[in-house]
Amino acid sequence: MRWDYGKVYQEIRKSKGLTQEDVCQDFLARSTLARIESGNTIPKFDTMVFLLHQIDMSLEEFEYICNLYHPSPRQEIINAIYSQHDLVGTKEIEILQKKCQDYLKTYHDIPIEHILDILNVVISLRRNGLHNQNDDFQKNTQKIWSYLEKQNTWYENDLRLLRTIIYYFPIETIKEITPKILDSLAKYKDFQNIKSCQLSFLTCLSTIYLYNNLLEDCEKMSSMMLQLSLELKQYDSLALSQVRLGICRKDDDLIKKGLELLRLTEETALLKTMEEEIKKFR
Template sequence: MKGYGEITKQIRNGKGYTQKHVSDNLLTQGAFSKFENNNTDINFATMREIINRLGITFEEFFYIQNDYQYSKRDDIITQFYRLTYNDEAVLRVLLDKCKQYLKEFKEDQQVVHISIILDGLIFLAKTGDFELAKKTVEPVWRDLSKRNQLYIADLYMLNAILFFFPLPTVLQIKQFALRHIALYGNFRHVSRLQINISMNIALLLMKDNKYSKAHREILNAIFLCKKEHDFILLSICYVRKGICLNHLSQSGEKWIRKGVNMLMTLEQFSLLEMVEEEIKQY
């Protein structure tokens, strides 16, 4: 990868900014020129202000530095965050990426945990054996449950392992997770995390024939989906809303049709197959 200074120079020139505009009251022009030519380093506070003056985020800076693509690590984490359904083929591809990455970076605990969760989800998809799958992911739960503070990556991992626990434990985990999510307010992507948690808990409640409570969770997820303009997840929510209403002696068919039609319109055909299996099951 190119050095920080070289990327700074690339972005600065691309925006038509002068060295003085970016370095004023931070560094002398000579020191800034040395930095751009990768002849010297600068401290974090100075780098943060330079990135602010360039009008970009740290995430975009590193994306550009990696030749306009995610690093292997960021690619793994981003794909893990985006998991919607436990599609075994998708899980296996992502697990393979984890294994390849961990050959080089064995001590990356976050990716180790993601690989353990993927192993558990694949085992569950193949066998349907919740107890053995739960044993696979227990090391992740033991680590997360000991922490005083959970961060975004931790919360996504916690959401991914909800299926491995009995419903009363899941509802306790939900409160534990929401306390930490509340700290993030409107932080980027946090609403999607709340949507995923509500959708997963709704499915677990449906499995336990608690359709009234599942319906409440789904209504919460629908509200957040609309707020985030997440129409793929909204489609799934509509289907689950319809299923719940059918079990509550109300007409849910129009919501099921609406969700299915949205997935067809969005050309989410593999997701549509999984949703149709869920409709048959319930």
């Protein structure tokens, strides 16, 4: 990692054909930018945000460039945990678990500790199944919940953490915390990056309520899921929400509509799951 980020900023600025005057205008003294670029001044947070906006760059991209166009070890872990394609098998999850353990030997990093907790839960589920869990599984899920339970508001990554363990809560607890989940998600309604997390959470809640025969609650979650699926053009989720709403409302036309969409998009695995749900709950 290059820590002379003032120099990196200067290189990017020049490559874009921008002068210090172009960047600063009347909002920042040119001499301040000169000191930052020479490494003689550490910029304040709001100053760095302003400078990055001027070169049309996110903090994540700037950090990536500072790391010689590679993700840092920390970012590699974060990228992997949020990429379903990278964690399809238990072996890949165990490799990432080892990376977290090695990283935490050198650094104190609460988010990476949380990722390690998630991985421990997932690996335990893969090895032992849902109904044959040991004390370590309970310890890891409780550790995550102890961190989340004390918070007044759940933020994006808190919600991702909660989604990992919510299936293992008693239904009474889920009903109790659902309003807080929805309230936390609603605060992010204009934050584009949260949309996939919102959709995933609504799917989780819809599933939990359906399988506990709480059709009124399932209908509410599925209705919200349908609207968000339309907004995101997420057709697998749209079809799922149509089938679930059809089950809850006893609407065979809506069920048929969802199944046809799954056939058109060749979502065979999800189609099979929906057909099983229809047999069980309709």
